[in-house]
Amino acid sequence: MNVHDSEHISGVLEKAGYQRTDLPQEADVVIFNTCSVRKSAEDKVWGALQAISGKGQVVAVCGCMARRLGADIFTRAPRVNLVFGVEELGKIVDLIEMSKNSQVLALGNVDDCEIDSHPTKRNNFLSAWVPISYGCSRFCSYCVVPYVRGRERSRPFSEILAEVDSLASEGTVEVILLGQNVNSYGRDFQEPIGFAEVLDFVASVEGIRRVKFETSHPRDISYSLFEVMRNREEVCPHLHLPFQSGSDRVLKHMRRGYDRQFYLDVINHARELVPGISLTTDIIVGFPGETESDFEDTLALVEEAQFDFAYIFKYSSRENTRAYLLEAELGKISEADKTRRFLEVSRLQDEITERALKRFVGREEEVITLSHAKKGPYVIGRTATNHIVLLPEKDAPIDSLIRARITASGKHALRGEVQELLIPKRVEPLPCAENVLRYSG
Numbered sequence: 001m002n003v004h005d006s007e008h009i010s011g012v013l014e015k016a017g018y019q020r021t022d023l024p025q026e027a028d029v030v031i032f033n034t035c036s037v038r039k040s041a042e043d044k045v046w047g048a049l050q051a052i053s054g055k056g057q058v059v060a061v062c063g064c065m066a067r068r069l070g071a072d073i074f075t076r077a078p079r080v081n082l083v084f085g086v087e088e089l090g091k092i093v094d095l096i097e098m099s100k101n102s103q104v105l106a107l108g109n110v111d112d113c114e115i116d117s118h119p120t121k122r123n124n125f126l127s128a129w130v131p132i133s134y135g136c137s138r139f140c141s142y143c144v145v146p147y148v149r150g151r152e153r154s155r156p157f158s159e160i161l162a163e164v165d166s167l168a169s170e171g172t173v174e175v176i177l178l179g180q181n182v183n184s185y186g187r188d189f190q191e192p193i194g195f196a197e198v199l200d201f202v203a204s205v206e207g208i209r210r211v212k213f214e215t216s217h218p219r220d221i222s223y224s225l226f227e228v229m230r231n232r233e234e235v236c237p238h239l240h241l242p243f244q245s246g247s248d249r250v251l252k253h254m255r256r257g258y259d260r261q262f263y264l265d266v267i268n269h270a271r272e273l274v275p276g277i278s279l280t281t282d283i284i285v286g287f288p289g290e291t292e293s294d295f296e297d298t299l300a301l302v303e304e305a306q307f308d309f310a311y312i313f314k315y316s317s318r319e320n321t322r323a324y325l326l327e328a329e330l331g332k333i334s335e336a337d338k339t340r341r342f343l344e345v346s347r348l349q350d351e352i353t354e355r356a357l358k359r360f361v362g363r364e365e366e367v368i369t370l371s372h373a374k375k376g377p378y379v380i381g382r383t384a385t386n387h388i389v390l391l392p393e394k395d396a397p398i399d400s401l402i403r404a405r406i407t408a409s410g411k412h413a414l415r416g417e418v419q420e421l422l423i424p425k426r427v428e429p430l431p432c433a434e435n436v437l438r439y440s441g
């Protein structure tokens, strides 16, 4: 969601004549779009703010830290000139000018955020994120999202369809529908509409070959969703369904609204109804009061569910959440125990992932290439099942659709060779402004 918000920040700045630079020291403006979900994400920003060395630059912080900490950011990082909420994005150019004279704090009402009405400078042409809702009303006890992003607001269905239509007419073939909980889409409308229906419509838009979505919540998922996934070949057979903990006791304290058996029933139905579905998940270890036996329940669920991949997190204490207030009562888990549990569950999941990836070797897959790999002469692409495929850079331009043969599998990714370039990279128009201001973010 944040990466997509950054595409809007880029869109607004580029429309105003700014040009992106990958060299922060050269930039006139440096913008940090931040995440507050875990303390480690915030720590990275504090570290980066300290390392800022450019003279005469405007340094701006927006996103969840701006919302959570407001003017306190100026106290801890006096180098920052501007703290703003993305709902103020329409005023960004004026805010940058004002902040050259004094520090500026610009936070509006998060519920009024209409970020999708702004221009977008997308990172990719072929694959595009399309938000369908903002915020979250689930209030899982450990999570800051409802506080920093506000209560759930569904985006009007007509607006979503219009955006997908327009993307398809420009050549986009994959859309990824975004929401903190896509399954509760439309419940805030006077005439509710289900997510399965939205998905069905989006998948029917001419030119759209692949539709993905995240994130799903086990409590709100409907079985009609699985039917759409089975019946519509455009809907990708991938479900990201966080379970967070395998222990019923911990799930209760997390206020997730389901127990372990409920979760297992959902994924069993998903597998039954959508052949070949790939399942991924999120897990938190070290939630307050988590005993060894609770943790064993998490390990057992990982073993039973056989996910293709899992994002694993150590519980991070977030001020003013319910879990934060419960820490004294339930007992904090030591950093050493959190780390041990993290490593143990990671080791188990890594084995499962490595084994699961082997089933792809020898198959042909359609891959959309998205970025350059950090190491080696490869590009990173994704299959319809959302698996990562590394392809040789010399054969695979970024932002193209490729038919690839999977030649090998590793710990977390597949390797492939290019069989056919199905849709080549689109050539972008060159920027024409000469004396432009530069930004980095």
Ligand code: SAH
Residues within 6 Å of the ligand: 037, 038, 136, 142, 143, 144, 145, 179, 180, 181, 215, 216, 217, 242, 244, 282, 283, 284, 313, 314, 315, 316, 317, 318
């Ligand atoms: N809306 C999505 C994603 C929310 S944030 C969902 O509900 O699944 C992404 C992941 O971060 C969560 O699934 C959870 O596993 C993790 N997370 C959220 N708050 C956390 C915290 N305080 N400590 C550790 N992990 C956390």
Ligand code: SF4
Residues within 6 Å of the ligand: 136, 137, 138, 139, 140, 143, 144, 145, 146, 180, 181, 217
């Ligand atoms: Fe946070 Fe829970 Fe909402 Fe996900 S569903 S964003 S974890 S409150």
